[in-house]
Amino acid sequence: MKGFPLALLLTGLLLWSACDDASTVGVDLVGEQGAPTTERLDLATLSSVPYDDVTGGATRLLTGDVDDPALGRITATSFLDLSGTFGAPGDSTIQEVSLRLAPDYVYGDTTATLTLALAEVLDMWDDEGLTADTTLSTAATPLTETSFVPTDSLVTLTLPDTWIAENGDLFTGDDFEDAFVGFALQSTTPGAVVGFSASASELRVVTPSDTIEYQITKTLSTLGREGSPALPPDQTLLQDGVGPTVQFDLDLSSFADTPLNGAVIRFFTRSETLGTLPPHFVRPTLDRVQIVLVDEDDGEPVELELDDEAIDEDGTLSFSSAALRELFQQTTFGEDLYDALELRVAPSDNSISPLLLYTPEAADDLAPEVLLTISPADQ
Amino acid sequence: MPTTFRAVPSAPMLRRTVTLLALFALLALGPRDATAQRNSTGDAGSIYSRFGIGQLESFASSxxxxxxxxxxxxxxxxxxxxxxxxxxxxxxxxxxxxxxxxQRLTIEDAAGSSSTINSGSLGAVQFGLPILQDRFGLGFSFTPYSRVNYQVQTRGELITDPLQQDTTAYRISYEGAGGLQELSAGAGYRVTDALSLGLSADMIFGIIEDGRRTIFESSAFTETNLTTSTQTRGVTATGGALYTLSNVFREQDDLNVGLSIRLPTKLDADRSRTLGESLDRDTLAADLSGDIDLPWSLRSGLSYRTDNRWTATVNARYEPWSQFDSDFGFPGFDPDGASQMNDRLRLSGGLEVVPAGDDQLAPYLQRVAYRLGGYYDQAYVAPSDDLSLRTIAVTGGLGLPTAFPGTHLDINFQVGTRGSAEDDFVRDLFVGFSATLNMGERWFRKRKLR
Structure with missing residues (x-):
């Protein structure tokens, strides 16, 4: 009990000191030091660079031939591989094999009659990481072809009986996935590039007693451009799939060692400035864009997504992620963390949709801008 | 047979003292180092501690x-x-x-606004060791030399997007923490019954942190915490003399005259600026190295004691801080420009009475030491040439005997005011309490052997 009064005293003193009321009283002795400010700066550089998108494994197959009056001619050939199990082991009679394709994208004349040819792929392939400039070997002669308009909801390519007779055991055997290496979808008439949903398309095998669906498990779209886009002088092109993409950089040297509270990079887009489109011609534009850090680490290319944003209704594209701010903050500390910053289209949207961005040469209210919210360090 | 004596330690007492001493040392060292992070949890002191190397502390004994x-x-x-x-x-x-x-601190400004802040800190750890009883002794002390501990904030609104006129509210919290510590090892020798001389080596070291935390209402903006940290260390020496005149005015009284001088000190210092929190800080630019020159210090005093009941003392301390120099700037000191450093003068006095005197059998309340005093302190640095920063305080306390012979618990208080609530300045009104445990025991006893 002797220690009780002392313990009581100590407890009381500790409780007495346990509250606080930080306030503005006395701040005049400090002054308004370090008040944050918003600084606007222009991009130091912006350039258009070739880019072959990764189309291997995409959820959409692009096929066709379109001549955009402003952006030039783009051709697309797609490749697919299939997987499935023959569901009627006691019934090896195959009556029909057809590839049923579900269009979900069109770029070009929606009224054009397109001819689609189906050819065999000759070699085994893996779609992982394949880019739009990849070409696979195909048979010289198509197996079949069909005509359709891009607004059709289903495009069917029926394989000839001779092919069924020669390859029917592909389905009834045990090694379909090794024995069958894929088909190519080639357009033989210009007019539009059409996209087919891989998940909604299938190979249908019909026997007297059953109908078996084989799913598309590998995809690749090979894209090519002919001619150069005819662009307004103060705009640059970002186009999915076929490229080009846009590289840019900032000059943060005047913000060395400056605490950075926020960073916004803003681009302005006006795709309608590409001129009047021909009747029935559809040119889908991009609605989401990423900023990607591009670097090399021990010779290996490194790409890191910094932000992914939708384009506003008024055509403004603003990036303001924490990763972007942190990158710029580390840059102000003198670290050299990247070779380039690039605008990219989200990989899941396999298309050839374009986006026009104003360059630093545009008028002040349309040129790309960077807004940095800083807390001055030298005050 | 001749009688011989051998000095042997009292083992239980020794263990208890060493254990308690180690506990004090741990308590003192640990939280002091953590002071730099403490402000964010709400412990702060006077805004005037922002200036110079902090608010100077004075602790000789409880x-x-x-x-x-x-x-x-x-x-x-x-x-x-x-x-x-x-x-x-x-x-x-x-x-x-x-x-x-x-300490409970109330800050008032010229507009009549006020703020109340409570804070707590560990005080001194001291150790005294008589080698030759009442003739030669050693002492070790770990005491605060200065303290930086403030937190004040301002609010504003920022246009974050001039084009779209977007705004967000923000708050800047100016925070200071840390301070300098003093580690002393001294020795005193009684040359004659009247005259004692002493010398101590004093290491002054510590970290002073001035921070600025910017917080935004919108989560789109990242909080930043910019901290300027100055780490210092240096060694100096203090020499002193104490002269005692006995039976001056009456039997059993003594009049003491004391004087001590501390040499000027050159502190080695490193300054860094960091961004971020304590465990995840980015260093901005390279660390800077330089010197901080502290001035000499003169302390003098008189004390008079009679009947072991009454003790009166007056003291003065003078430090020519106008000679202060530093390669680094501090609030109130610009190495390349204006300085608001002033010579420090501290005057103090007090009176103690122990009604029982030496009578250990007297009732408890008569064995208590009752103390009352006060001081005036002309600060060594001011926020502006327009303000002469002074502290005036009344002090007092009780020296409470405990059940353990030689051990006291001292409960002290001080009530005072600092500065002036005029223009941009503020007045601090503070009420402080301290509790100090003072343990005394004989480590070496002369045991009679046959």
Missing amino acids: QSEALGGGGAALWTYNYPTFDNPASLSRQVVVRAVGGFRM
Whole structure:
């Protein structure tokens, strides 16, 4: 009990000191030091660079031939591989094999009659990481072809009986996935590039007693451009799939060692400035864009997504992620963390949709801008 | 047979003292280092501690603290007093001292606004060791030299997007933490019955942190915490003399005159600027190295004691801080420009009475030491040439005997005011309490052997 009064005293003193009321009283002795400010700066550089998108494994197959009056001619050939199990082991009679394709994208004349040819792929392939400039070997002669308009909801390519007779055991055997290496979808008439949903398309095998669906498990779209886009002088092109993409950089040297509270990079887009489109011609534009850090680490290319944003209704594209701010903050500390910053289209949207961005040469209210919210360090 | 004596330690007492001393040391060292992070959880002090190297502390002993804070001429066998190392010669038992302090601070500005802040900190840890009883002794002390501890904030609104006129509210919290510590090892020798001389080596070291935390209402903006940290260390020495005149005015009285001088100190310092929180800080630019020159210090005093009942003391401390120099800037000091450094003058005095005197059998309340004092402190740095920063305070306390012979618990208080609530300045009104445990025991006893 002797220690009780002392313990009581100590407890009381500790409780007495346990509250606080930080306030503005006395701040005049400090002054308004370090008040944050918003600084606007222009991009130091912006350039258009070739880019072959990764189309291997995409959820959409692009096929066709379109001549955009402003952006030039783009051709697309797609490749697919299939997987499935023959569901009627006691019934090896195959009556029909057809590839049923579900269009979900069109770029070009929606009224054009397109001819689609189906050819065999000759070699085994893996779609992982394949880019739009990849070409696979195909048979010289198509197996079949069909005509359709891009607004059709289903495009069917029926394989000839001779092919069924020669390859029917592909389905009834045990090694379909090794024995069958894929088909190519080639357009033989210009007019539009059409996209087919891989998940909604299938190979249908019909026997007297059953109908078996084989799913598309590998995809690749090979894209090519002919001619150069005819662009307004103060705009640059970002186009999915076929490229080009846009590289840019900032000059943060005047913000060395400056605490950075926020960073916004803003681009302005006006795709309608590409001129009047021909009747029935559809040119889908991009609605989401990423900023990607591009670097090399021990010779290996490194790409890191910094932000992914939708384009506003008024055509403004603003990036303001924490990763972007942190990158710029580390840059102000003198670290050299990247070779380039690039605008990219989200990989899941396999298309050839374009986006026009104003360059630093545009008028002040349309040129790309960077807004940095800083807390001055030298005050 | 001749009688011989052998000095042997009292093992249980020794263990207890060492354990308590280690506990005090741990308590003192640990939280002091953590001071730099403490502001964010709400412990802060005077905004005036932002200036210079912080608010200077004065702690010679818990007895002197209650008597105004000066101890150049104050000595008793019950308290090791470190203002004057000569007093270390006058010890008869080993003493270990440790304590802590609480302060309630009310800040008022010219507009009538006020803010109340509570804070707590550990005080000094001291250790006195008589080698030759009442003739030669050693002392070790770990005390705060200065303290930086403030937190004040301002609010505003920022246009974050001039084009779209987007705005967000923000708050800037200016925070200071840390301070300098003083680690002293001293020795005092009683040259004659009247004259003692002493010398101590004093290491001054510590970290001063001034931070600025910017917080936004919108989560789209990242909070930043910019901290300027100055780490210092240096060594100096203090010499002192204590002269005692006995039976001056009456039987059993003594008049003491004390004087101590501390040499100027050159502190090696490194300054860094960091961004971020404590464990995840980015260093901005390269660390800077330089010197900080602290001025010499003169402490003098008189004390008068009679019948071991009454003790009176007056003390003065003078430090020519106008000679302060530094390669680094501090609030109130620009190495390339204006400086608001002033010479420091601290005057203090106090009176103690122990009604029972030496009578250990008297009732408890008569064995308590009752103390009252006060001090005036002309600060060494001011926020502006327009303000002469002064502190005036009343001090007092009780020295409570405990059930353990030689051990006291000192409960002290001080009530004071600092500065002036005019223009941009503020007035601090503070009420402080401290509790100090002072343990004394004989480590070596002469055991009679046959």
